[in-house]
Amino acid sequence: MIVPIGHVLLLALILLLLGIACVLARRTLIMMLIGVEIMINAAGLVAVAGSALHRQLDGQILAVFLMAMTAAEVAISLAMVVYLRRRKGTIIADAFDGMKG
Amino acid sequence: MATTLFYILALVAVISTLLCITRRNPVHAVIFLVHTLFALALIFYLLGAPLVAVWEVIIYAGAIMVLFMFIIMMLELAPTGAGEGIGGHHWLSVLLLSLAILGCSVGILTLDPGHSANLPDFYATPAQFGYALFHHYPLAVELVSFQLLFAAVGAFYVGRSTPTREGAP
Amino acid sequence: MNPVLLALIPLLPLFSAVLLMLFGLRLPRLAVGTLAVGAVAASTVATLLLWPAASGDGLLVVLYAWAAVTGLDLPLTLHFNPLSAPMTLMVTLVSTLIHLYAVAYMAKEEDVVRFFALLNLFVFAMLLIVLADSLLLVFIGWEGVGFCSYALIGFWYQEGKNADAGRKAFLVTRVGDVFFGIALLWLFALTGTLSISAINAQAVLLPAATVTAIGLLLLLGASGKSAQLPLMSWLADAMAGPTPVSALIHAATMVTAGVYLLCRFFPLISLSPTALLAIATVGGLTAFYAATCALAQREIKRVLAYSTMSQVGFMLLAVGAGSVGAAMFHLITHAFFKALLFMAAGVVIHLADGENDLFKLGGLSRKAPQVAILLVIGALCLAGVPLTGGFFSKDAILLAVGAHPETAYKILWLLGIISALLTAIYTFRLAYLVCAGPPRTAIGHVASPGLVAPLWPLALLGLLAGLLNLPPLLGGGERLMHFLGPYAGLQPEVSHLAEFGQWGLAALLVFVGWRIARSRWSKQPAAQEGARIDFFRSGWQIDTLIATVLLRPFSALCRFSSEKIDKVGIDGVIAGLAQCCRFGSSSVLRMATGRLSTAVTSMTVGVLLLMVWGLWTLLLR
Numbered sequence: 058m059i060v061p062i063g064h065v066l067l068l069a070l071i072l073l074l075l076g077i078a079c080v081l082a083r084r085t086l087i088m089m090l091i092g093v094e095i096m097i098n099a100a101g102l103v104a105v106a107g108s109a110l111h112r113q114l115d116g117q118i119l120a121v122f123l124m125a126m127t128a129a130e131v132a133i134s135l136a137m138v139v140y141l142r143r144r145k146g147t148i149i150a151d152a153f154d155g156m157k158g
Numbered sequence: 159m160a161t162t163l164f165y166i167l168a169l170v171a172v173i174s175t176l177l178c179i180t181r182r183n184p185v186h187a188v189i190f191l192v193h194t195l196f197a198l199a200l201i202f203y204l205l206g207a208p209l210v211a212v213w214e215v216i217i218y219a220g221a222i223m224v225l226f227m228f229i230i231m232m233l234e235l236a237p238t239g240a241g242e243g244i245g246g247h248h249w250l251s252v253l254l255l256s257l258a259i260l261g262c263s264v265g266i267l268t269l270d271p272g273h274s275a276n277l278p279d280f281y282a283t284p285a286q287f288g289y290a291l292f293h294h295y296p297l298a299v300e301l302v303s304f305q306l307l308f309a310a311v312g313a314f315y316v317g318r319s320t321p322t323r324e325g326a327p
Numbered sequence: 328m329n330p331v332l333l334a335l336i337p338l339l340p341l342f343s344a345v346l347l348m349l350f351g352l353r354l355p356r357l358a359v360g361t362l363a364v365g366a367v368a369a370s371t372v373a374t375l376l377l378w379p380a381a382s383g384d385g386l387l388v389v390l391y392a393w394a395a396v397t398g399l400d401l402p403l404t405l406h407f408n409p410l411s412a413p414m415t416l417m418v419t420l421v422s423t424l425i426h427l428y429a430v431a432y433m434a435k436e437e438d439v440v441r442f443f444a445l446l447n448l449f450v451f452a453m454l455l456i457v458l459a460d461s462l463l464l465v466f467i468g469w470e471g472v473g474f475c476s477y478a479l480i481g482f483w484y485q486e487g488k489n490a491d492a493g494r495k496a497f498l499v500t501r502v503g504d505v506f507f508g509i510a511l512l513w514l515f516a517l518t519g520t521l522s523i524s525a526i527n528a529q530a531v532l533l534p535a536a537t538v539t540a541i542g543l544l545l546l547l548g549a550s551g552k553s554a555q556l557p558l559m560s561w562l563a564d565a566m567a568g569p570t571p572v573s574a575l576i577h578a579a580t581m582v583t584a585g586v587y588l589l590c591r592f593f594p595l596i597s598l599s600p601t602a603l604l605a606i607a608t609v610g611g612l613t614a615f616y617a618a619t620c621a622l623a624q625r626e627i628k629r630v631l632a633y634s635t636m637s638q639v640g641f642m643l644l645a646v647g648a649g650s651v652g653a654a655m656f657h658l659i660t661h662a663f664f665k666a667l668l669f670m671a672a673g674v675v676i677h678l679a680d681g682e683n684d685l686f687k688l689g690g691l692s693r694k695a696p697q698v699a700i701l702l703v704i705g706a707l708c709l710a711g712v713p714l715t716g717g718f719f720s721k722d723a724i725l726l727a728v729g730a731h732p733e734t735a736y737k738i739l740w741l742l743g744i745i746s747a748l749l750t751a752i753y754t755f756r757l758a759y760l761v762c763a764g765p766p767r768t769a770i771g772h773v774a775s776p777g778l779v780a781p782l783w784p785l786a787l788l789g790l791l792a793g794l795l796n797l798p799p800l801l802g803g804g805e806r807l808m809h810f811l812g813p814y815a816g817l818q819p820e821v822s823h824l825a826e827f828g829q830w831g832l833a834a835l836l837v838f839v840g841w842r843i844a845r846s847r848w849s850k851q852p853a854a855q856e857g858a859r860i861d862f863f864r865s866g867w868q869i870d871t872l873i874a875t876v877l878l879r880p881f882s883a884l885c886r887f888s889s890e891k892i893d894k895v896g897i898d899g900v901i902a903g904l905a906q907c908c909r910f911g912s913s914s915v916l917r918m919a920t921g922r923l924s925t926a927v928t929s930m931t932v933g934v935l936l937l938m939v940w941g942l943w944t945l946l947l948r
Contacts, residue, residue, distance in 0.1 A: 059160040059164055059204065059276075060165075060277055061274045061275065061277070062273060065277070068172070070263050070264070071172055074259060075172070075175045075176060075179060077256060079179035080927055081248075085184070087230060091187055091188070091191060094191065095175055095178070095194070098218070101214075105202050105207050105210060106277070108205075108206075108282075109205040109206050109277050109278070110277055112280055114282055114291075115290075117209070117210050117282060120207070120210050121209075121213060122302060124214070124217050125302045125306065126302070128221060128306070128309075129309030131222050132310065133313050135229045136314075137316050138229060139229065142233050148235065150922065151923075154920060154921035156921035157919065157920055255928075262938035263938060266945060269942075
C-alpha cells in the first residue's frame, strides 16, 4: 500500500533514460558500460515492483538472475576493454571504426 | 512512512545517477553509481525483497563496481577520463531525445488503466525465496553457473597478454 | 514457240550476267566479251523473229503464277504489243552495238568481267521494264536499272568522286521510286490487280481526282529515272562512268524508261487533263533548263548529258500533249543519234588521251576524219537539220504541242521552239569546238576499228530514221503511227499550212543556230568565264540549292538529334538515373560509419518512433 505501481515504473523509466543518455552522450567505453549498468538496474527495479504487485516471487528471482548475468557480462566486457586498449591505445569508442563503409 | 521513504530514496537515486553520468573522472562516476545502487537496494527492501536488496549491495555494488574500479585503475584512465565530459558530444540532441522518449513513455504509462494500482503489503522471507528459486527454477540456476564459468574463461582468454606481437589474440 | 521466245528476250542477258558473275574470272577475255555481246545479240534476233506477234492485241505470256489464291491473282506476265515491240527492238539493237563498242573500249581495263556482268544485268532489267505487263516485274526492273546504273557509274570506284556520282544518282532516283511505289500500291488497292493492261481497261471507272493524283505520282516517278525537274541533278555527274555506260544507260535506255512508263499508262493518265498538263510543263521546262545548261558546259560528255535531259523533256512534252506516237518516235531516233554522239565522244576522249575539255580539243576533222564525220552526223541529227531523223521526230512533237487547243500549250510550244534553237546552238558549238581548227591537244593514234565500226550502223539509222514515220506530206505512210495503232494516243489534226510552217520554222532555227555557233566558236576562242556562265554551267546552281534547302537542315536536324536529344536527353536521363542511384547509395553509405555511437543513436531513435506509434495507437483507442 505504499505507492502506486505507476510511480515505481516512472522511477525505473527515468533511470533507464539516464542510462541511455549516458551511453549516447559519453565517448569512452567505460562510461558506456556504466550506462548499461544503470539500464540493467532499472530493469531489475521493474522486475521487483512487478513481483510485489502480483504477490509472486518470480520477479525477485528474475532480478537475482539479472545480477548474476550482469556479473558475467561485465567480466567479459572489461576484459575486452583491456584488450582494445592494448590494441588501439585509446578507449574512445569512435576510434574503432573498422566496419566503416 | 514507507511512502515518504520511497520518494526520498527515489530522489536520491535519480540525482545520484545524474551526477554519475556527468562526471569527467570515471572513478567519481563509479562512486556515484554505488550511491544509486544503495538507494535502489533500500527501495527493493521497501518493495518486499530483502534478499534481493542485500544481494544488490553485495554483488552489484560490492563485486561489479569494484571490478570497474580495478579496470579503471589498471588502465590509468583517471583522472581525465580521456578528456571530455557530458558537454563534449551532442549533449543537447541526447537531452532532447531522452525527453522525447520520456514524454512518450509517460503518456503511454498514464493511459494504461492499471497504473494507479497501489502496491500491496508484501514481504518475501529468504526461506520463501529459496524455496521458490530451487523449486521452480533449478535448471536456470545450473545454467547461470555455467554462464559464470564461460564468462571467467572468456575473460581470461580475451584479457591474456601476448608479449611477442600486437594484433590477433 | 512464241512464248518461249518472248521469255528468252529478257532472260538471255540474265543468264549471261549470272554466268559471268559465277565463272567470268576463269574465262579468257575474248570469251567474256563474246558471251556478253552474244547474249544481247541473241535477244535482238529473238525480237525480230517475234515481230509478227506484236500486232493487234499482242502476245501475253505468263512467266510465273506468283500469287494465285482466292481473291488475289498476281501472275508475272510479259506483254509483247505494238508499244513494247519497237522499244524492245531499239533497246536490244542499241545494246548490241554498244556492247561491241565496249569490248574495244574496255580492252585495257582489268575489271572487265564485272563490267560486262553489270551491263548485261542492266539490259535484263531494262527489258523487264519494257516487256512486263505485271507492275511487280516493272518495279523489279525499275529498281534493277537503278542499281546497275549506280554500280556502273561508280565503276571506277577507287576514285572517290566516281563513287559519289553513283551514290548521288541512286539516291535522287530513289526519291522518284518512292512516288512510283506509292502509285503502284494505290493502283493495286483501287483495282485489285497489278496488270497494266487490266488497270488501263478499268481506268474509266476511277474517280477523276484519284486519276490526277496517280498521274502526278507517276510523273514524279518518271522524273526520277528520266532526270527531269525536279529530280535531275544526278545526270550530269553520272558522266563519271565509262562512255559505254553513258551511251547505253544515260542516252538510250534508262532515261527513257520514265517516258516509256507514262506511255504505257497513257489510257489512265489521259483521263486527267491536269496530269497531262503537268507532264507537258515538266517536259517543257526541263527542255529549256537543260538547253541553257548545255550551252555553258566545258566537258564534252556533260554537254551531251544536258542535251539528253533536254531531249527527254521534249518526249515528255509530247506525252503531255497527248501524242504518244510522237514521243516514241523521238525516243527511238534520239536513242540512235545520242548513243552515236556519246560513243563518238568516247573515241575523241580516247584519242586525246583522256582530255575532255571542249576548249582544249579541236582539229578532229584533220586528224581523225572518220570520227569527225560520225560526230557531225550525230550533231546534225540532234540539231534537227531537215531530212534527218531528228528533224522529223522533233517536228512531230512541236506540231502536236502547237495543235493543242489550250493556251498553256501554246506557251509550252514557244518554250519548245526556244529550246530547239538553243539545241541547235550548243550542238554546233560542240561540233565546231571539237572538229574545227588546229588541234589544241595532240590527237594521237588512230582509233581501233573495233571502236569505230559499231558507230556506222547507228549513224545510218540516225540519218534514215525519218523513214520510220514519214509524214504524208512527203509521201510517207506514217508507219510508226499506224503500227502503234490505238497505243499512239491522240492524233492532232494539223492543216498542211501549219505543217509547212513548222518545218520552215525548224529549218530557220537550225540555220540561225548554225550561223551563231559558227560566228562564235569556229575560230577556237577561249572559254568564257564569269559568274553568269558559272550559274548555267552548274545547272542553275541546283546542287547548292539542294544542299541549302534539303541537306543542311537535315544534317542540322541530325546533329541536333545526336547531340541534344541523344547525348543530352536520352543519355542524360540514363546517366541521371545512374547518378540518382549513386547519390542514394552514397547517402545511405554515410550511415555506415563503423562507429558504435551511430548504431546506438539509431536504435534509440527507432525506439522513440516505436513509442510514438504506440502512443498514437493508444490515443486513437
